[in-house]
Amino acid sequence: MRGPIDTALHALGRHRQVTATVPSMTAAAVLALEDVVLVSMPGLLATHLIARGLPLRQHPLPFDVPPIDIAIHWHQRLDADRPTRWLRTLIRSAVPDVPPHRI
Known part of the structure; x- marks a missing residue:
């Protein structure tokens, strides 16, 4: 459950606590509806979901991650x-x- 986000956070002296992994971005978006959950997802998807009325907030990552x-x-x-x-x-x-x- 570690990836490029964890690597970038480590370089900044930070870390995250992963509480769940899910098989799709759709499932991740549902988790993001919870108040205490942060989900990393492509900005295009977040913009799309917000435009369609999902009560999500979008914040850019404070570092670059490699493309997938x-x-x-x-x-x-x-x-x-x-x-x-x-x-x-x-x-x-x-x-x-x-x-x-x-x-």
Whole structure:
């Protein structure tokens, strides 16, 4: 339960107490609704949730964290599948700076 945030905090002489890990950002957002819970999540997601009425407050981290890699994978038999191809095209248009061979 340690990662780049913990490394950056350690460099500042600080630490955090991790009380839970969850399988998705959606679950993390639900936890963030609790008064005593801080959740790290992508700023774009936090902005999206706040714009849709979730009573969250967004604060930037006081340090830089390295970018994370996000990838999608599919079985070879779905290469020519029209719905899957449509989805990959949609993802490419939403994330234009990802090299096409990575999607």
